Amino acid sequence: EDKVVQSPLSLVVHEGDTVTLNCSYEVTNFRSLLWYKQEKKAPTFLFMLTSSGIEKKSGRLSSILDKKELFSILNITATQTGDSAVYLCAVEVQGGTSYGKLTFGQGTILTVHP
Amino acid sequence: NAGVMQNPRHLVRRRGQEARLRCSPMKGHSHVYWYRQLPEEGLKFMVYLQKENIIDESGMPKERFSAEFPKEGPSILRIQQVVRGDSAAYFCASSQRGYTEAFFGQGTRLTVV
Numbered sequence: 001e002d003k004v005v006q007s008p009l010s011l012v013v014h015e016g017d018t019v020t021l022n023c024s025y026e027v028t029n030f031r032s033l034l035w036y037k038q039e040k041k042a043p044t045f046l047f048m049l050t051s052s053g054i055e056k057k058s059g060r061l062s063s064i065l066d067k068k069e070l071f072s073i074l075n076i077t078a079t080q081t082g083d084s085a086v087y088l089c090a091v092e093v094q095g096g097t098s099y100g101k102l103t104f105g106q107g108t109i110l111t112v113h114p
Numbered sequence: 115n116a117g118v119m120q121n122p123r124h125l126v127r128r129r130g131q132e133a134r135l136r137c138s139p140m141k142g143h144s145h146v147y148w149y150r151q152l153p154e155e156g157l158k159f160m161v162y163l164q165k166e167n168i169i170d171e172s173g174m175p176k177e178r179f180s181a182e183f184p185k186e187g188p189s190i191l192r193i194q195q196v197v198r199g200d201s202a203a204y205f206c207a208s209s210q211r212g213y214t215e216a217f218f219g220q221g222t223r224l225t226v227v
Contacts, residue, residue: 034215042118042205042218043157088156100145100209100216101170104156 002027006089006105014113017079021108023089024071031094033065033072034102038086046074046087079112086110116141118208118219119188126225127196135191135222139208146189147216148181151203163189196226 003026013019025033032050036043047056049065049072056063060079065072076083086109090102119138127133139146144165149157162170163183174181178196183189193200203223207216 036218042220045215045217048215090157100147100211101159101162102147102149102157102207102216103159104149106156 002091002093002103004089004091004103004105006087006108008108009106010109010111012111012113013079015080017112018075018077019079019110021074021076021087021089021110022071023073023105025089025091025103026070027091027093027103029093030067031092034090034092035063035072035074036088036090038088038107039084043088076110079110081112081114084110084112118143118206118217120204120206120219120222122222123220124223124225126227128227129197130195133193133196133200133224135193135204135206135224136188137191137206137208137219138188139206140217143208143210143217145209145211145216146183147207147209148189148191149205149207151205151221153202157205160191193224196224198226200224201226 005024007022032048034048035046047063052067060077063074086107088107089105092102118140121136146163148160151157159173161174161181166185178194180192203221205221206219209216
């Protein structure tokens with residue numbers, strides 16, 4: 001069975017801190033890994049990673065994938081209170097009828113205090 | 115270009131009633147996925163549909179749950195004879211093709227009383 005595990009489950013920091021969120025996976029026929037940010041509504045897309053070692057960056061957020069060790073990290077620098085959310089990692093597998101089907105981790109709850 | 119639209123946002127049903135959840139994908143998207151998020155849990159895949167076809171329903175409970183995505187109109191997730199354990203947030207996502215990033219709707223929060 002495909003499995004995605006995120007750590008830590010929750011994290012409390014102060015504004016300005018840098019955080020690293022982890023996502024490890026065990027799946028057959030890996031296609032891509034995606035990060036989403038979920039506040040009290042729809043998960044919003046952050047990054048899609050398909051290749052090892054290539055960092056994707058968007059403002060203060062960045063992410064990288066290691067396909068050999070089967071994990072990804074999401075970094076947030078200079079955190080702000082608006083970064084408080086649940087961060088979800090999901091893996092897509094390929095083949096057969098599985099296109100686009102995502103297996104999610106349980107999420108990391110990030111709380112940023114002023 | 116409106117995003118993925120789900121309605122209703124909140125739905126309250128008594129045990130034994132039927133719940134119908136609707137999802138209109140983003141314009142140009144023909145792939146729809148339904149996920150369920152139970153309290154304190156991650157999102158779990160339920161079903162993947164393209165127009166008029168169920169592609170993968172491996173995450174759907176065998177009884178009481180059904181989904182469709184007709185040629186015209188939104189995708190519908192139907193839950194018959196709801197029970198308290200069906201209370202959850204149900205999210206719909208759509209993508210342009212099956213292997214591109216999926217965009218999520220705001221979800222429907224179903225409460226069974």
